[in-house]
Amino acid sequence: MTRQVARGTPKAQTAAARSRILRHSAVYMMLLPAVVWYAVFCYQPMYGVLLAFKDYKFNMGILRSPWVGLKYFRQFLFATEFWGVIKNTVVISALKLVCSFPAPIILALLLNEVQRLKFKRVVQTVSYLPHFVSWVVVYTLLTIIFTPYGGLVNSLRTQTFGLEAVYYMGEKQYFYPMAVLSDIWKGVGWGTIVYLSAITSVSPELYEAAIVDGAGRMRCAWHITLPGIRPTISILFILATGGILNANTDQILLMQQPANMSISQIIDTYVLKIGIREGRFGYATAIGLFKSVFSAALMFMANSVSKRVGEISIW
Amino acid sequence: MTRKILSTLLALAMLLTLAAPLALGEGTELKHYGDVQLTLLYVWNGGKIAPDDTYNNDVAKAIREKIGVTVAIEGIMMSETEKLNLIFASGDMPDILEFPFWGGSSGESIVIKKAANEGMLLPLEDVIDNYPNLSDAWDVGVVSQKFLETDLNDPLFNGHKYVIPNETPGSIQDITHWAYGAFVRSDIAQALGTDLSAVKTPDDVYNFLKAIKEGGFKDLNGNDVIPASSFHNGWGVDQLYIGFEEHPYFSDYRLDAEGNVTYRFLEQPYLDQVLFVRKLVSEGLLDKECFTTTDTLAEQKTANGTVAVQTAQYSVSLNAMKKLGTWQTNPEIKFTPIGPLAYGDGTTKVQAELNGRNGTHGIAFPVTNKNLEASLAWFDFINSKEGVILTEYGFEGDTFYFNEAGQPRWTDELIAGKVAGDEAQTVMLRNRGIRYYNIPLISSERYLWFGETEPGNADGAEPLIEDYKKLSPIKLYDGYPLSAVFSTFDRQDDYNALMAGERERVARESAYFAETDEEAIAIIEEYREYLRTGENAVLPALLQHVQEQLPTRDDWLF
Numbered sequence: 062m063t064r065q066v067a068r069g070t071p072k073a074q075t076a077a078a079r080s081r082i083l084r085h086s087a088v089y090m091m092l093l094p095a096v097v098w099y100a101v102f103c104y105q106p107m108y109g110v111l112l113a114f115k116d117y118k119f120n121m122g123i124l125r126s127p128w129v130g131l132k133y134f135r136q137f138l139f140a141t142e143f144w145g146v147i148k149n150t151v152v153i154s155a156l157k158l159v160c161s162f163p164a165p166i167i168l169a170l171l172l173n174e175v176q177r178l179k180f181k182r183v184v185q186t187v188s189y190l191p192h193f194v195s196w197v198v199v200y201t202l203l204t205i206i207f208t209p210y211g212g213l214v215n216s217l218r219t220q221t222f223g224l225e226a227v228y229y230m231g232e233k234q235y236f237y238p239m240a241v242l243s244d245i246w247k248g249v250g251w252g253t254i255v256y257l258s259a260i261t262s263v264s265p266e267l268y269e270a271a272i273v274d275g276a277g278r279m280r281c282a283w284h285i286t287l288p289g290i291r292p293t294i295s296i297l298f299i300l301a302t303g304g305i306l307n308a309n310t311d312q313i314l315l316m317q318q319p320a321n322m323s324i325s326q327i328i329d330t331y332v333l334k335i336g337i338r339e340g341r342f343g344y345a346t347a348i349g350l351f352k353s354v355f356s357a358a359l360m361f362m363a364n365s366v367s368k369r370v371g372e373i374s375i376w
Numbered sequence: 377m378t379r380k381i382l383s384t385l386l387a388l389a390m391l392l393t394l395a396a397p398l399a400l401g402e403g404t405e406l407k408h409y410g411d412v413q414l415t416l417l418y419v420w421n422g423g424k425i426a427p428d429d430t431y432n433n434d435v436a437k438a439i440r441e442k443i444g445v446t447v448a449i450e451g452i453m454m455s456e457t458e459k460l461n462l463i464f465a466s467g468d469m470p471d472i473l474e475f476p477f478w479g480g481s482s483g484e485s486i487v488i489k490k491a492a493n494e495g496m497l498l499p500l501e502d503v504i505d506n507y508p509n510l511s512d513a514w515d516v517g518v519v520s521q522k523f524l525e526t527d528l529n530d531p532l533f534n535g536h537k538y539v540i541p542n543e544t545p546g547s548i549q550d551i552t553h554w555a556y557g558a559f560v561r562s563d564i565a566q567a568l569g570t571d572l573s574a575v576k577t578p579d580d581v582y583n584f585l586k587a588i589k590e591g592g593f594k595d596l597n598g599n600d601v602i603p604a605s606s607f608h609n610g611w612g613v614d615q616l617y618i619g620f621e622e623h624p625y626f627s628d629y630r631l632d633a634e635g636n637v638t639y640r641f642l643e644q645p646y647l648d649q650v651l652f653v654r655k656l657v658s659e660g661l662l663d664k665e666c667f668t669t670t671d672t673l674a675e676q677k678t679a680n681g682t683v684a685v686q687t688a689q690y691s692v693s694l695n696a697m698k699k700l701g702t703w704q705t706n707p708e709i710k711f712t713p714i715g716p717l718a719y720g721d722g723t724t725k726v727q728a729e730l731n732g733r734n735g736t737h738g739i740a741f742p743v744t745n746k747n748l749e750a751s752l753a754w755f756d757f758i759n760s761k762e763g764v765i766l767t768e769y770g771f772e773g774d775t776f777y778f779n780e781a782g783q784p785r786w787t788d789e790l791i792a793g794k795v796a797g798d799e800a801q802t803v804m805l806r807n808r809g810i811r812y813y814n815i816p817l818i819s820s821e822r823y824l825w826f827g828e829t830e831p832g833n834a835d836g837a838e839p840l841i842e843d844y845k846k847l848s849p850i851k852l853y854d855g856y857p858l859s860a861v862f863s864t865f866d867r868q869d870d871y872n873a874l875m876a877g878e879r880e881r882v883a884r885e886s887a888y889f890a891e892t893d894e895e896a897i898a899i900i901e902e903y904r905e906y907l908r909t910g911e912n913a914v915l916p917a918l919l920q921h922v923q924e925q926l927p928t929r930d931d932w933l934f
Contacts, residue, residue, distance in 0.1 A: 119464040120495040136873075141906050209664060210682065211599045228664045231889065319667050319885030323899075326882075335877035340461035340487055 113347035133347035142331060150327040153308040156241050158301055164245045165252025166294060170282050172253060173260050185257075188250025196311040199247060203239070204230055236321040244312065255297065256290055263289035295373040303360030306352045328352055406757065409444035412750040416449045419459055419475035419484070424451030427807045435809025438766055445754040447472070449812065457483035464491045469742035472751055477539055477738030479527035480859050481872055488740060489530055492538040498741045498748055499536040507752050509759035510540060510818055518544045518819045520732035522856050526863035527735070540755075543737040546821035548852065550829055551729055553845045555690040558615045559711035560584075564593050564601070564684050576718040578619045578652050584714070585661040588684045595682040596706060604656065604685040605663035607674040610885070612688025613653065613666065615717070620649040622720040624728035624851075626933045627859035629922055637923045639915060641880060642904055645720070647897065650887045654896050657888050667885050675699065681709040690841050698797025710840070716848040726851040730933075734857055759818050761825060767813040768822075768831050775810060776831070783826045785835065794832040855933035861925045862918070870914040879903065 069077065082089055108123065113133055115126040137143060168188065175181040191199070206213045209226035218224040229235045267285045276284065310329035317325045328348060336345025368374035413431070418424040427433040430448035440446050452459050456476055463469050464487065476484045491497055505511050512518060514528060519541050528539055545551040558581070565572055568587055575584050585603040593601045606612040628640040640646055656662035663669070663683065671692075677683045678693050679700035686693045693711045697703040703710070716725045739755065741748055757763045769776035769784040776784045786794070793801035806812050811831070820829075828834040865871065883903035890896035907915050926932065 117465070118494050119491055141910060204665075210602060210677075211597075231664050231668075233889070318889075319882070320889030322882050322886050331877075337461070338455050338458040339483060339872075339876040340457065340465070340490070341873070341876065342461075342465060 110346060110350050112343050113350045115343055117342045129343065133344045134351065136344060137348050137351065142326065142335075145323070146326050146328050146331045149324055150306050150308050150329075152324070153237070153240060153313065153327060154305045156237060157244055157308070158305065160241045161245050161248060162298065162301055164249045166256055166290075168249055169253040169256035169260060169290075170286060172257060173286060174278055174282070185250070185253070188253065190250070191247045192251035194247070196247075196309075196315055199243060200312075200315040203243060207239075230316070231318045231320050233321045233324060236316065236318075236325055240312065240316060240325075243316075244309065255293060259290040259293040260286055292373050295367050296375060299360060299363045299367055299375055302363035303356050305359055306356050406443050407753060408442075409747065409750040409753065411440065412445045412747050414445065414447045414471040414746060414751055414754070416447050416472040416474060417459075417463070417470040418449050418451045419456050419473060421452060421454060421456055423453050424449055425806065426450065427809055427812055429807075433807060433809035433812070434771065435767055435813060438771075439754070439757065439763075439813075443750075443753055443757050445750045445757075447751075447754055447813070457487055460484055460487040460491070463742075464494075464496050467744075469496075469744045471741070471745045471747075473738075473740045473742065474542070475738055475740070477527070477541065478735035479523055480735075480862050481868070481875060482735070483876075485527060485735075486872055488539060488738065489532065491742075492530075492536070492740075493532055496743055497538045498743055498745060499538060500540065500741070500752075501535070501537040503748065503752065504537065504540075507756040509756045509763075510752065512546075513540050513542070513544065513818045515819070517732050518546060519736070520730045520734045520857075522730075522860040523732065523734045523736075526860045531863065539738040539740050540818065541733065541736050542739050542818045544733050544817075544819050546819040547824050548850070549823035550820050551850055552829065553727055553850055555841050555844050555848070556612070556615055556688065556727070557690060557716055557725070557844065557848060558604075558612075558685055558687050558714045559690055559693055560588075560685045560714050561593075561601075561681055561683075561709045562712045563708045564588060564591070565712060567591065567593070572712065572714050575714045576619070576722075578617055581616050581619075581714075581717070582652070582655070582661070585656065585685065586659070589659075589661055593684060596680045596702065596709070597682075599682060601684045602663045602677065602682055603661045604687070605674065605677060605683040606666040606669070606686070607688045607692060608669060608671045610667040612686070613662070615687040616656070616662075616685075617649045617652050618717050618725055619720055620645045620652065623723065624719070624726065624853075626728075626730065626734065626853070626855075626857040629858045629919075629934055631934060637919050637926065639907065639919060641907060647900055650884055650900055651893055651896060653888045654890060654893065664889075667888070678711075681706065685714065686711055690844055691838070694838060694840065695797055699799060703797065712840070713844045713847065716844075725848050727848065729850055729852055730857065731852050731854050755818070758813055764814075764817070764822060764825070767809070768811060770805070770808065770810040775805075775808075781827065783828075783834075784831075786831045791832050791836040795836045795838075853933060855931045856929055857933045858922065861922045864925070865918055865921050867914050867917060870911040871918055874907070874911040874914050879906070 111123055114128055114130060115123065116129045118126045172181055172185060207229040209215050209228045215226040219226055229239060263286060268281055271281050271285055306328055308327045313325055313327050314330050317330065332345045332348050336348060364374050426449060430436065431446055436446050460475060475488065477488060479485050514524060516524060519528060528541060568591060570584060575581060588603040595601055604616060630638045630640055630643050632638050657664060675696035678686050678696040679702045718724055741751055745751060758767050765784050769786060775790060776786050779785050790801065823829050880903065883899055887896035887899040890899060
């Protein structure tokens with residue numbers, strides 16, 4: 062009752078909200094395309110998850126096709142490839158989380174220390190560029206650079222050092238390094254944007270005080286910058302944990318080779334090959350739903366841990 | 377009396393003379409449909425390049441003038457099975473579909489049959505007889521008895537016909553000889569002094585490739601040569617190991633010494649073949665990139681002589697040289713055939729064909745087709761003699777002339793362009809619509825009609841390829857492929873799920889790159905275990921079913 066008095070009656074609240082919206086109507090109008098986009102492309106298709114429980118018939122569509130219960134979930138759980146694709150997905154994602162996640166933080170800290178503004182901008186721009194290159198192009202470049210038949214790297218190995226040529230893109234032991242390094246190269250620059258903007262919100266007075274106390278650059282970065290952007294890091298980490306079963310389909314699909322299939326078949330490429338390509342839409346949807354539920358659970362867990370340990374959380 | 381008989385015979389002869397063009401679809405009054413515009417999706421991965429103007433090119437205009445129908449053909453650049461699934465699931469269907477229809481448990485056939493059974497395709501049995509150039513598409517001889525019974529007239533179709541088989545030869549001479557094999561750079565063969573005709577077995581192939589590697593040969597840019605390679609995704613590598621098959625097979629079933637039906641992937645020759653390729657890969661005799669390469673990269677490697685032994689169709693290697701100019705600049709590297717290699721039983725490799733196609737291209741009409749009658753009329757016209765001449769040869773006095781035998785022949789200029797592999801000429805012809813509408817030929821009798829299976833073949837065929845065709849000819853087989861038994865198996869869905877996703881290819885190619893033979897064997901054994909037990913042991917049940925069907929016929933072809 063007290064709360065209601067403090068915040069007004071529901072009628073008054075609605076009126077206040079309406080007036081607030083009217084007052085900021087231009088801002089809300091700018092939000093509208095995003096809302097429509099989410100409604101059309103994210104929420105409207107959600108009824109498609111019904112496919113996971115249906116024996117899909119072309120002429121009946123999703124709603125009228127007959128129900129099959131949990132058949133496809135059972136099929137996936139008992140599939141020969143189940144543990145393999147789960148393990149591969151988690152390993153690749155975990156490697157990327159360990160190696161690719163800190164990379165933009167480190168680069169942002171380094172860029173923050175650059176004094177010459179012109180140089181900093183050039184570095185930033187150059188580091189953003191790979192983000193705009195599609196994985197198909199990246200893969201083609203990698204193939205040309207690393208081919209054992211006259212590629213740049215192997216020419217160096219054979220002609221300069223007299224070593225044997227190595228099939229970097231095809232041999233199993235090079236799959237993880239190539240996947241992680243190319244992922245870092247492509248995403249590190251773009252990833253710094255959020256951290257650089259977070260760094261700008263750290264109060265300059267803190268640095269001044271630290272310098273007066275005799276702190277060097279390293280100490281400033283360690284004791285001021287990093288703690289200053291910790292909330293941003295934590296939130297992005299929580300979101301990244303939710304995506305642990307997303308190992309980047311485009312990249313992995315392109316990098317799959319006969320020799321590395323045993324470690325490169327991830328959930329999404331499995332869904333593509335065994336589900337969608339073969340027209341087993343119900344099976345593909347069931348795996349997708351399984352993945353989403355598992356990812357959501359992981360994100361909840363990460364959020365909860367972060368809340369308890371660092372008092373930072375998404376909600 | 378004699379006069380009566382003679383006059384009767386004369387009358388009959390006149391009648392037959394009048395009826396003959398009718399049988400060929402000539403001389404019949406063609407119905408004009410006004411201006412019907414249709415779309416045809418050519419569902420073959422690799423695309424189909426269209427003319428700049430699909431409506432107003434010369435051939436389209438000529439066809440429209442004749443029957444009032446225009447068809448725009450579009451290609452795809454993705455898996456055929458995936459595309460067909462997406463088309464039917466989304467309901468976004470073209471007027472006409474042209475697709476691989478290999479029958480049995482092949483992915484595309486499963487989708488087409490599912491679509492037909494779920495009411496997505498139009499039945500044709502009541503209308504097809506109105507089109508004389510299409511109605512013989514289901515004749516045994518054009519297609520095989522087995523293909524007809526188990527796929528085109530699948531028992532689940534309940535007597536309906538949904539798929540018109542096309543790209544089907546109407547005579548033995550009209551069967552396309554693809555000239556598959558293994559081909560080596562002439563200069564390398566000469567330098568090694570190897571008698572190429574003596575290279576027959578996998579061991580011979582291995583020794584030959586090893587000699588190439590040890591020879592230290594270079595490509596046109598001074599880089600080391602790769603002893604052997606293939607075109608896209610390993611296309612053609614199998615030509616190096618045909619010796620592991622006893623003879624040509626028409627199914628994946630095998631019969632063991634005790635008379636039991638077994639499965640190809642469970643047998644020793646399959647494992648031997650995998651280990652053979654692993655040996656080639658591990659010793660640097662086979663291009664490590666060939667299993668994931670593209671045709672563009674493979675063409676460069678071929679034309680630059682980076683590959684010493686190239687596989688797949690002979691014409692593809694030679695055309696790569698023509699396309700990239702080394703045919704003229706470096707004639708010394710022109711590829712020449714090895715062998716031909718031999719099967720396990722010692723007989724020379726042939727292009728094995730069933731008497732009548734056992735699987736081919738298919739044409740079907742989705743229920744959203746704008747005008748089935750006009751669609752069929754279009755196919756009927758382009759399958760008539762007149763239609764074939766127009767779509768293949770173009771325009772009399774401009775792109776072709778009739779020779780003394782009354783056969784159409786391209787002009788000398790076009791023949792010269794074809795021989796030289798002139799890409800600009802191909803583009804020019806395509807933009808006029810010539811050879812753009814030529815795909816869906818049904819019961820083709822181009823050889824019988826014109827003395828050549830495609831324009832320019834009689835006068836401009838590549839002698840190297842023609843010579844090779846004689847060494848490794850087409851061989852016709854009679855009989856009923858054992859794969860037909862699948863159509864009466866009651867767990868087809870389980871089997872299709874078992875084979876989904878190219879698991880065999882993944883296992884096989886992973887084994888090629890294994891560190892050791894033991895590791896390769898373990899990979900294959902793991903796949904075999906999956907075959908034996910996967911999807912509630914459906915494969916053993918299928919083999920049991922096949923075994924039970926064996927006594928029902930005596931003309932099975934394995």
